[in-house]
Amino acid sequence: MRPDLCLRNAGRRYGLRGPWVLRGVDLAVAPGRLVRVEGANGSGKSTLLRLLAGIDAPSEGRVTGRPRTAYVPERFPPALPFTAAGYLTHLGTVHGLPRAAAARAAGEWLERLGAAAYAETPMARLSKGSSQKVAVAQALLAEPELLVLDEAWTGLDTEARAELERAVAERTAAGGSVVFVDHDPSRLAGLPDATYAVRGTGLVESASPEPGPSGPQVTADVQGPPDGRLPDDVRRMVTTADETAPGSYRLTVPAPHSDILLRTLLTARPPWHVVSVSPQATASGRQG
Numbered sequence: 067m068r069p070d071l072c073l074r075n076a077g078r079r080y081g082l083r084g085p086w087v088l089r090g091v092d093l094a095v096a097p098g099r100l101v102r103v104e105g106a107n108g109s110g111k112s113t114l115l116r117l118l119a120g121i122d123a124p125s126e127g128r129v130t131g132r133p134r135t136a137y138v139p140e141r142f143p144p145a146l147p148f149t150a151a152g153y154l155t156h157l158g159t160v161h162g163l164p165r166a167a168a169a170r171a172a173g174e175w176l177e178r179l180g181a182a183a184y185a186e187t188p189m190a191r192l193s194k195g196s197s198q199k200v201a202v203a204q205a206l207l208a209e210p211e212l213l214v215l216d217e218a219w220t221g222l223d224t225e226a227r228a229e230l231e232r233a234v235a236e237r238t239a240a241g242g243s244v245v246f247v248d249h250d251p252s253r254l255a256g257l258p259d260a261t262y263a264v265r266g267t268g269l270v271e272s273a274s275p276e277p278g279p280s281g282p283q284v285t286a287d288v289q290g291p292p293d294g295r296l297p298d299d300v301r302r303m304v305t306t307a308d309e310t311a312p313g314s315y316r317l318t319v320p321a322p323h324s325d326i327l328l329r330t331l332l333t334a335r336p337p338w339h340v341v342s343v344s345p346q347a348t349a350s351g352r353q354g
């Protein structure tokens with residue numbers, strides 16, 4: 067099992083005598099966790115994310131348990147001498163993918179994010195939104211163990227925003243961790259395992275998530291082999307799982323996770339049968 071990524075008594079300031087932006091921060095991000103970071107403008111959210119992403123080192127304290135990490139920065143440098151596909155393929159090889167696999171992953175992510183038409187466009191000529199899609203694709207393509215997203219939804223169109231939400235669900239379902247900052251309080255609402263606010267130079271954890279799901283839920287009746295055990299990644303993403311008969315389950319899942327839930331079941335070996343799917347108008351308490 068991969069260790070938690072930990073900040074231990076971490077502090078960060080800019081310059082030798084600059085004021086401390088963060089100090090004495092202890093934070094553990096476990097595999098499979100979705101973590102939201104909040105805070106006022108200029109409070110130090112990006113500073114914290116850069117420490118978590120390994121882009122900056124703490125001025126004091128330590129970082130331990132570094133996983134394979136990818137990062138979408140708040141500002142992405144668009145004026146690079148590459149086409150979108152060329153840049154992503156190059157980065158894929160930097161992440162350790164063979165060139166053909168990197169090119170394939172680049173194409174798949176541009177397609178998923180609705181930017182396939184710009185694959186051969188030089189980065190410097192991309193619109194802000196398309197450039198942001200490339201920024202998101204570069205982070206997702208190597209299936210990182212830790213994904214750090216600094217306002218990554220900003221500038222994306224509606225479909226790409228939804229796709230990024232799905233990608234976050236996929237990462238956590240696969241056991242990856244995701245840490246994100248977003249100005250929209252409804253972003254991934256009800257899903258984070260923990261929310262921290264930067265206050266002063268420290269981190270304050272918000273009250274634990276509600277015991278019941280707070281966002282819209284979807285119910286799915288699914289059937290596996292008679293002795294079928296729900297796949298672990300399905301167990302991790304559902305709110306409730308009631309076994310209604312041997313190998314049959316009624317699952318509830320936060321609506322943004324429903325696509326990935328169904329995709330996971332349908333592509334399981336052997337595949338599961340999805341009997342019915344229906345939205346749940348109101349969230350009930352957590353059961354099971």
Ligand SMILES: Nc1ncnc2c1ncn2[C@@H]1O[C@H](COP(=O)(O)OP(=O)(O)OP(=O)(O)O)[C@@H](O)[C@H]1O
Nearest residue numbers: 080087105106107108109110111112113114140264
């Ligand atoms: N590279 C840098 N050099 C000097 N000071 C910096 C640097 N980056 C950030 N700061 C300062 O550190 C403080 C925290 O900035 P940071 O960008 O981490 O905050 P933030 O919460 O992400 O802000 P925003 O919500 O505006 O994105 C600010 O006072 C900022 O001016």
